[in-house]
Amino acid sequence: MLSTNKHAGRHDVAQPTMIGFLHKDIASEVKGIVKKTDATCDIRTITGALKEELIGFRSDPCVVLLQMAASEADEFDVVEDFLNRNPHLSVIIVCDDVPFEQVRRLMRAGALDILPRPLKEDEFLVALEAAFIRVSNAKISGGTARTGKVITFMKACGGVGGTTLAIQAAHALSGTAKRRQKVCLIDFDLQFGNVAMYLDVVDGGELSDLLREPEIIDATLFSSVASSHPSGIDIIAAPQTVWSLDSIQVDQAQKIIEVAAQLYDYVIIDLPDYWTDWSKQIIDNAHAVVLVMQMTVAAVRHARRRLDLLQAEGLGAVPVFVVANRYKKPTVFTTDTIKQDEVEKALGHQIDFALPSNYKVVNEAQTQGIPIAEAEGGRKFAADLSKVAEAISARI
Ligand SMILES: Nc1ncnc2c1ncn2[C@@H]1O[C@H](COP(=O)(O)OP(=O)(O)OP(=O)(O)O)[C@@H](O)[C@H]1O
Ligand SMILES: [Mg+2]
Incomplete structure (x- = not known):
């Protein structure tokens, strides 16, 4: 009884x-x-x-x-x-x-x-x-048991594909209907976030709805703000209007990550270009940083600066995976790409993964607001992306 x-x-x-x-x-x-x-x-x-x-x-x-x-x-x-x-x-x-x-x-x-x-x-x-x-x-x-893995996507510089890869990683990690994993993608790109646009989420909750006193940021509030995308992932979109960079306090960022990790198997974060105290806090809580770059002189230079920044900020213990996006395999005739070993030397870090350029399927997915795996002709590219996401997940 x-x-x-x-x-x-x-x-x-x-x-x-x-x-x-x-x-x-x-x-x-x-x-x-x-x-x-x-x-x-x-x-x-x-x-x-x-x-x-x-x-x-x-x-x-x-x-x-x-x-x-x-x-x-x-x-x-x-x-x-x-x-x-x-x-x-x-x-x-x-x-x-x-x-x-x-x-x-x-x-x-x-x-x-x-x-x-x-x-x-x-x-x-x-x-x-x-x-x-x-x-x-x-x-x-207190319901604070940490469960989820937090993976932050950081771009070397604007336009290299950080958001595209964060979305695909989130989708890949959400698994299949047989083995569903709970994944939330949070767009912390406070001023120019594109996650909602790329996934065609028109009116859902947004990050600004979570920016409350840390004691109020809890599972109930988080769940009411998260939008469920038909692909199976939840998203917290960036604000639709431009918010100032100091709109997020360090303790708010900390609480958002904590609550998200309590609710989801994976928390994928799209970080903005700029560096703030709260982005440092997010990385400090992360299980991995995925640094997205392209094989251009400018992107490599910025990627190196980011790697140095992580060290200088005392974040050297967080595993970093460097992804070369839109990678073109050099041939004997190639003259317009820099060589991988030169890039790795300049970075002081290996290129962990390379992903090809496939404008057609990426564009198709983003136009329709669907993951690449569901876009016409996107299966092979999505499989490459899944391998990267799974390899990262397995190592953290
Ligand atoms: N592997 C790829 N193949 C082809 N096009 C790509 C690939 N990755 C990204 N793109 C395209 O590059 C553009 C920029 O991508 P994305 O918005 O993901 O970059 P970002 O690093 O998040 O940029 P931002 O600085 O705006 O945040 C988009 O139009 C996207 O469709
Ligand atoms: Mg972006």
Whole structure:
């Protein structure tokens, strides 16, 4: 029998709370069972589409009991989206006759348990107990456990392909339908960010919505600002208007990265050209820096300056991967590209990866707002990009 009294004496554990989104037919049954525990519960009766009931729902970590109709195929999408957006909640789903594939899908998205109708009291109490323990643990740890890998994309100079590669890396790391990884791409290019434009995200939340007091920047706020792109990644777009460089405080950048890493398997960051205290803070928190350059004298010079800057700022311990974008393999007839060994000597760093130029597919993807993998003729180029993203991920 569930009793939260076992936490008696642990004053750090708040009284558990459950919020139920239930149809009238089981609401009173659930209330009756919960009454037998010392949990508090707030039952909201579903009167229309579940999607409407869940819009704008925000809560600190708590147990959520969701009743869904298996006959409404789109309710699986609604619940999956809810789970993805609220990883800090312990969600139990009540549903009749859920197909096995859908059970797996909801469990993968983070559902704690899925209970069939009619509800069995003992099964329900076991699920509730597990959910309350999870909520208590989340509250004790402050929900700050770091999970995601943070990879920052830094361009040697403007226009070398930093944003293009950050988007593709994010998409590649989000995996396949069979093995989905949660990825968020944050456009920190505060003044001239292009992520939303390249992915055709018109009106979603933006970075400026996150620039609040650090205590307020939490999983709930972050999830409400992130836009889900049809490709499977979430994005935080740069502001649509030009913001001054000092609009971000170091502690805000720190908190944004921390919360993102708590929510996602990978946090990909598109950094701006300019150097600020907050970009330093972001790199200090990163698992890797991907320095994107091209094989031109100017780009190599700027790449070298960036590498020196990282050392000078005490960031030498963060692994750096140099990517030569739009790389043209030299032949005996080539006279217009500088040689790789000369570049590496000038950089004092090897070129870790090289990616070819493919204007047609890159342009096609950016015009349609889709990842390169989905653009016509983009499969080979996307596979090259995936290899780079996976190799970096494997080494951090
Ligand atoms: N490998 C590539 N092949 C062909 N075109 C590319 C490639 N990579 C990037 N481009 C093109 O180069 C242009 C600049 O790319 P992108 O915006 O990604 O660069 P950036 O370094 O982020 O620039 P910015 O300084 O504007 O932030 C875009 O038009 C993009 O389509
Ligand atoms: Mg850019």
